[in-house]
Amino acid sequence: MRKVAIINYGMTKVDKHWKKSLRELFGDAAKAALKDARVPGLDALIVGNMCASDLSDQNNIGALLADYLGITPILAYRVEAACGSGAAAILAAYSAVASGMNDIVMTGGVEKLSDGVGGNTTLALGKAADADYELFFGSSFVSLNALIMNHYMHTYNTPRESFADFAVLMHKNGARNPYAQLPFEISRETVMNSDRIADPITLFDCAPVGDGAAALILCPLEDAPKYSDSFVEIGGIAGATDTINVASRADLLSLNSTIVAADRAYKMAKVTPADVDVAEVHDTFTITGALSIEDLGFCEKGKFAKLLAERAFEPGGVVVVNPSGGLKSRGHPVGATGAYQVAEVAMQLLGKAERMQVSDAEVGLTQNIGGSGSSSFVSILRRVK
Amino acid sequence: MRKVAIINYGMTKVDKHWKKSLRELFGDAAKAALKDARVPGLDALIVGNMCASDLSDQNNIGALLADYLGITPILAYRVEAACGSGAAAILAAYSAVASGMNDIVMTGGVEKLSDGVGGNTTLALGKAADADYELFFGSSFVSLNALIMNHYMHTYNTPRESFADFAVLMHKNGARNPYAQLPFEISRETVMNSDRIADPITLFDCAPVGDGAAALILCPLEDAPKYSDSFVEIGGIAGATDTINVASRADLLSLNSTIVAADRAYKMAKVTPADVDVAEVHDTFTITGALSIEDLGFCEKGKFAKLLAERAFEPGGVVVVNPSGGLKSRGHPVGATGAYQVAEVAMQLLGKAERMQVSDAEVGLTQNIGGSGSSSFVSILRRVK
Numbered sequence: 001m002r003k004v005a006i007i008n009y010g011m012t013k014v015d016k017h018w019k020k021s022l023r024e025l026f027g028d029a030a031k032a033a034l035k036d037a038r039v040p041g042l043d044a045l046i047v048g049n050m051c052a053s054d055l056s057d058q059n060n061i062g063a064l065l066a067d068y069l070g071i072t073p074i075l076a077y078r079v080e081a082a083c084g085s086g087a088a089a090i091l092a093a094y095s096a097v098a099s100g101m102n103d104i105v106m107t108g109g110v111e112k113l114s115d116g117v118g119g120n121t122t123l124a125l126g127k128a129a130d131a132d133y134e135l136f137f138g139s140s141f142v143s144l145n146a147l148i149m150n151h152y153m154h155t156y157n158t159p160r161e162s163f164a165d166f167a168v169l170m171h172k173n174g175a176r177n178p179y180a181q182l183p184f185e186i187s188r189e190t191v192m193n194s195d196r197i198a199d200p201i202t203l204f205d206c207a208p209v210g211d212g213a214a215a216l217i218l219c220p221l222e223d224a225p226k227y228s229d230s231f232v233e234i235g236g237i238a239g240a241t242d243t244i245n246v247a248s249r250a251d252l253l254s255l256n257s258t259i260v261a262a263d264r265a266y267k268m269a270k271v272t273p274a275d276v277d278v279a280e281v282h283d284t285f286t287i288t289g290a291l292s293i294e295d296l297g298f299c300e301k302g303k304f305a306k307l308l309a310e311r312a313f314e315p316g317g318v319v320v321v322n323p324s325g326g327l328k329s330r331g332h333p334v335g336a337t338g339a340y341q342v343a344e345v346a347m348q349l350l351g352k353a354e355r356m357q358v359s360d361a362e363v364g365l366t367q368n369i370g371g372s373g374s375s376s377f378v379s380i381l382r383r384v385k
Numbered sequence: 386m387r388k389v390a391i392i393n394y395g396m397t398k399v400d401k402h403w404k405k406s407l408r409e410l411f412g413d414a415a416k417a418a419l420k421d422a423r424v425p426g427l428d429a430l431i432v433g434n435m436c437a438s439d440l441s442d443q444n445n446i447g448a449l450l451a452d453y454l455g456i457t458p459i460l461a462y463r464v465e466a467a468c469g470s471g472a473a474a475i476l477a478a479y480s481a482v483a484s485g486m487n488d489i490v491m492t493g494g495v496e497k498l499s500d501g502v503g504g505n506t507t508l509a510l511g512k513a514a515d516a517d518y519e520l521f522f523g524s525s526f527v528s529l530n531a532l533i534m535n536h537y538m539h540t541y542n543t544p545r546e547s548f549a550d551f552a553v554l555m556h557k558n559g560a561r562n563p564y565a566q567l568p569f570e571i572s573r574e575t576v577m578n579s580d581r582i583a584d585p586i587t588l589f590d591c592a593p594v595g596d597g598a599a600a601l602i603l604c605p606l607e608d609a610p611k612y613s614d615s616f617v618e619i620g621g622i623a624g625a626t627d628t629i630n631v632a633s634r635a636d637l638l639s640l641n642s643t644i645v646a647a648d649r650a651y652k653m654a655k656v657t658p659a660d661v662d663v664a665e666v667h668d669t670f671t672i673t674g675a676l677s678i679e680d681l682g683f684c685e686k687g688k689f690a691k692l693l694a695e696r697a698f699e700p701g702g703v704v705v706v707n708p709s710g711g712l713k714s715r716g717h718p719v720g721a722t723g724a725y726q727v728a729e730v731a732m733q734l735l736g737k738a739e740r741m742q743v744s745d746a747e748v749g750l751t752q753n754i755g756g757s758g759s760s761s762f763v764s765i766l767r768r769v770k
Contacts, residue, residue, distance in 0.1 A: 001485040053438045057511075057520055059435055060466060063626045063629045072626045073642055076624070077465065081462040095481045100483070128444050241461045243457060371445045374449075375448045
């Protein structure tokens with residue numbers, strides 16, 4: 001199996017891009033990714049997206065984007081794993097390069113949630129849940145996660161304020177991110193006093209709805225120096241699943257798909273959680289951030305609030321979590337989120353993160369979830385000396 | 386790169402399965418595929434689907450099916466390339482096995498078009514076209530293909546009846562297929578006198594709308610004898626794209642994505658069109674069948690009708706085309722169609738096609754299209770001596 005490198009990346013600011021279509025959004029990210037890469041051409045385009053069919057009346061996204069970028073007759077297809085689509089596309093692109101089927105592959109994700117022409121965003125996002133056994137009965141993502149958050153607070157005797165403090169940290173980080181949708185700081189009171197969406201979740205516990213695209217260029221590690229002066233290695237990448245229906249889980253407070261995907265990725269990269277310097281994790285809601293941090297092995301189960309208070313997830317702590325601001329502040333353009341995470345961690349390892357920079361980061365991790373934990377994808381990136 | 390084998394397959398009859406949900410349909414195909422395979426377990430599930438979000442309110446198909454099959458925490462994701470989704474999923478699964486990332490992978494496709502809960506089927510299928518420049522202006526697939534058919538008849542002075550005769554042949558073949566949605570013979574008059582859908586296309590020029598699922602199990606070729614007494618090799622597999630908007634094509638009467646994908650697959654498998662004994666090609670409409678046969682290299686451009694009359698696409702001719710009955714008679718459960726084709730050709734090479742059997746088939750081809758030719762996927766299967 002060939003080793004795989006990321007030689008460049010491009011992102012659009014996450015925002016309500018009223019004047020940009022799906023193809024234009026990805027086009028901007030793709031052009032940024034191609035800007036400094038001296039590649040002779042691309043061999044494949046593998047892109048993640050969740051909601052284009054519902055909100056842009058558009059399927060066949062691979063051909064759409066290949067056409068817009070002027071790179072037909074390239075091989076192109078779309079990958080979908082709900083909000084994990086971006087990372088799933090990167091995993092498929094990794095296989096394509098590792099196998100030798102393709103040499104230079106553009107991957108990433110794109111999502112246009114605002115200005116939906118074909119439906120409503122809450123329903124479109126709800127289709128990541130079990131249509132027959134959850135959505136049909138009116139369960140939305142936020143209601144399912146509110147049940148989990150209540151159960152967590154009760155089980156581990158965790159104060160509501162700790163979750164607010166996580167949102168505060170995310171906004172503090174995101175305020176330094178030029179690509180963030182909500183680049184401003186907030187206080188604990190902002191979270192506690194914002195509108196209740198599904199008790200105990202308030203508006204500021206939730207990731208915002210936004211549009212965005214992130215693109216990455218992958219090639220064999222041994223060829224990377226030909227195409228770029230700076231690159232990172234994908235040391236490990238893996239995915240795993242759990243029951244799609246939250247009620248069927250063995251344990252509501254563990255994301256088993258994250259535990260398994262992380263275990264596979266750590267083994268593949270031959271690292272442990274202790275080796276990770278920087279991590280971009282999936283915090284759709286503040287409770288999701290807490291579960292993710294625990295299940296990735298950065299923190300004992302139930303101890304999230306304690307470690308958060310000890311600043312374990314900030315520079316100088318156990319691991320720097322979401323220097324981008326995470327889904328909470330950078331934003332959550334669902335099928336693109338996993339691609340943003342990988343681009344952001346690559347940027348950190350290359351020392352190009354400017355005001356977000358984590359000093360001397362050598363090993364980074366990303367974790368991207370589909371549904372309420374029914375799919376998880378974890379990647380481990382490594383700085384190449 | 387590891388060589389890849391198909392060790393087993395399973396299909397449901399294509400039909401209006403009013404009483405089967407999306408997951409149950411794929412479950413039936415998956416169980417049939419697993420029945421005689423002595424595999425210790427599965428490492429990944431990569432499945433094609435186009436319309437579940439629109440018609441079943443369901444995304445996150447990988448997790449949904451892994452959960453239903455009881456194979457979590459397996460890696461699982463969905464691949465989409467409109468009507469080419471099934472073949473695109475098989476290509477992604479091929480990469481996963483060829484790379485060494487996964488050993489035993491279930492792939493295939495599933496589609497539930499009848500009993501749509503969330504929308505209408507014509508609109509859902511139309512999302513394979515360009516939403517902004519075709520669908521928005523009222524172009525449906527059938528209207529776009531009617532323009533192409535008129536242009537073909539005019540350019541090559543081809544009688545309307547020749548297209549009807551292709552439908553007659555497809556139904557003759559499909560009448561022997563226990564999995565076919567329309568397993569009955571028709572006459573030229575049936576086609577000529579059936580309802581006009583978009584002139585010159587009549588009802589019997591069109592593939593029917595139906596539900597279905599097909600599943601395949603892939604593993605490294607060298608391991609195949611451990612798991613199965615009979616298997617075929619995937620000698621070549623490739624995809625290519627063209628403009629998504631039909632009006633932007635350099636030539637309306639050539640499927641350039643098919644030409645390029647076939648060229649790549651032939652080279653990978655080290656064969657030529659003359660080596661192919663049996664082919665399952667994508668005949669959404671009779672005109673699509675004609676263009677596909679020409680662009681795969683089985684017939685000179687514009688000579689389709691002449692060769693059809695000479696029985697070139699039947700046993701004893703140039704190549705046996707669509708012994709299954711093709712999309713026209715077997716049916717076209719869109720995101721599953723490419724998986725049916727691969728399962729059908731594998732069945733032929735293994736000599737298990739019963740009343741559809743093409744005698745002594747050693748090399749087979751499948752061609753699966755997304756949109757009106759904006760994506761094409763071609764695979765070459767080979768009997769293992």
